[in-house]
Amino acid sequence: MTPRPEVAQRPAGEVVQPSTRAEDAFTKIREDLGQVAPRDPASGRLGPRRYRMDILRDICTAETFTTVMSWLASSTIQSTNSKRDYADDLRFWHQFAQELGHDRFSIGCITRGDVTTWRLSEEKRNRAERTIARRLSALSSLMTFAAEESQTYIPNPVTRRNRPRIDRHDETTATPMIEVEDLNDLFEWAECLRDFLVIAIVYTFAGRVSEWCKADVEDLHSGRTPMIDLTRKGNQGRQWQLPPGLPDLHDLHELLLRFVGGRTEGPLLLDSEGRRLDRHDVDRILTRVGKRAGVLPGRDLTPHVLRVSRLTHMNDDGVPLAEIQEFAGHRDPATTMSYIRRRGDQERRARHAAAGVAKFRSHLDRWLAMAA
Numbered sequence: 001m002t003p004r005p006e007v008a009q010r011p012a013g014e015v016v017q018p019s020t021r022a023e024d025a026f027t028k029i030r031e032d033l034g035q036v037a038p039r040d041p042a043s044g045r046l047g048p049r050r051y052r053m054d055i056l057r058d059i060c061t062a063e064t065f066t067t068v069m070s071w072l073a074s075s076t077i078q079s080t081n082s083k084r085d086y087a088d089d090l091r092f093w094h095q096f097a098q099e100l101g102h103d104r105f106s107i108g109c110i111t112r113g114d115v116t117t118w119r120l121s122e123e124k125r126n127r128a129e130r131t132i133a134r135r136l137s138a139l140s141s142l143m144t145f146a147a148e149e150s151q152t153y154i155p156n157p158v159t160r161r162n163r164p165r166i167d168r169h170d171e172t173t174a175t176p177m178i179e180v181e182d183l184n185d186l187f188e189w190a191e192c193l194r195d196f197l198v199i200a201i202v203y204t205f206a207g208r209v210s211e212w213c214k215a216d217v218e219d220l221h222s223g224r225t226p227m228i229d230l231t232r233k234g235n236q237g238r239q240w241q242l243p244p245g246l247p248d249l250h251d252l253h254e255l256l257l258r259f260v261g262g263r264t265e266g267p268l269l270l271d272s273e274g275r276r277l278d279r280h281d282v283d284r285i286l287t288r289v290g291k292r293a294g295v296l297p298g299r300d301l302t303p304h305v306l307r308v309s310r311l312t313h314m315n316d317d318g319v320p321l322a323e324i325q326e327f328a329g330h331r332d333p334a335t336t337m338s339y340i341r342r343r344g345d346q347e348r349r350a351r352h353a354a355a356g357v358a359k360f361r362s363h364l365d366r367w368l369a370m371a372a
Contacts, residue, residue, distance in 0.1 A: 029053065029073045032080050033087050034278070052087045059094040061106040071145040081210050081279070089138035107146050108154060110139070115157045119164075129164040136163055175302075177309040177341050182295045189293040193259055197269070198277075198285050200252055202303050205230075206310035206328055209282045209303040215268040217260055226253040279303070311339045 033052035040047060057065050068090065077083050094105040096118060102109045115136070122132050140158035147154040178186075183203060190196040201212055211230045219229040260268065267276035282303055290301025307328075314324050325336040357364065 025073070029069065032083055033072065034084055036084075036088065038091065052084065055091060056087060059091060059105055061104045064104075064106045067107060067146050067149065068142065070149060071142055074145065076141065076145055079210075080214075081208065085134070086138040086141070089135045090142070092135060093139055107143070110157050112155070112157045112159060112162075115139075115159075115162050119162050133164050175304050175308045176296060176299065177312050178295055178301075178305060179309075180313065182293070183309070185293040185295055186289055186301075189289050191289070193255065194269075194272075195285055195289055197255060197259055198282055199289065199306070200255075202282070202286075203306040203310050204252065206307050206314075208307070208329075209279045212269060213267075213277050213279055213282065217263050217265055217268055220253075220256060220260070220268060222253075222257065228253075228256075308339050308341065311336065312341045315340045 035049045037046040143156045269277040
């Protein structure tokens, strides 16, 4: 029997590109994760923009970096935005690992006791439960993936006892919505065509902003029935018709064509310097216009606010839940319901409270007179 040739071993964590396919895979995950400007934990200042992949290579041990890249590249995390959020959460867990005395983040460096200590500390600092839950979800997902890939027992430091219970209908922490009058104020304060288009398309299609940031000129189809191709969360391809029978949408298509100009390829939405808009650019545009228009004082106007507002307005117009769910790209109707702000809840609560006060109205009047 001819002996098998020795296979050269490479250091764990080293990303190699032995073939065109490997180069394609490397490029895709690098582009999917994108860039970020890390904030200095001491000064709070933003640093230069860097690829998230390079940051993860710096903060993880070599073996853990390999596992992290496999995890982020897998179908376990379907949304590109979720991949980026999870990558950013690992940057946070690295900071916590350093507090525990570890130079770099590695699988198993954070124990269940550490997670309990961290959660209690976060709660003492009044950190939002949704933020705590998301970061725990990222850590738990990575540990579960690492155990399955290695086919060995790796204790998951995140247990049910450390996961906050999130009330989907908690109005004190839920994303706010704006009324139609507020929406029109935004359009009044748009400073350029780019501002107008960003507000219009995010609201009109109730889409996630990443869908439009990833769209190219080639995805916009003109003709008797203009259409736009968008890829929704979970790689769900959707074609949106902009038919002449709907004059407003047809006019929106015309504005998109004017914004594109004579370009036949490349990003659909560009910034003032000719680069593809990303979700951070859109956040800045909406925040700027929202402050100028005086919408949501004290809070930033985000794409999610427009998405929640659009779905709520559809519900106000009597659109069936199933249609709203399909329009939003949700798999679970419960998710759709968590987006819709219930109009009558506040009025009902006020009415029931007033009925209770009416039972002792005379005594209340007496004490009001005494306190005057």
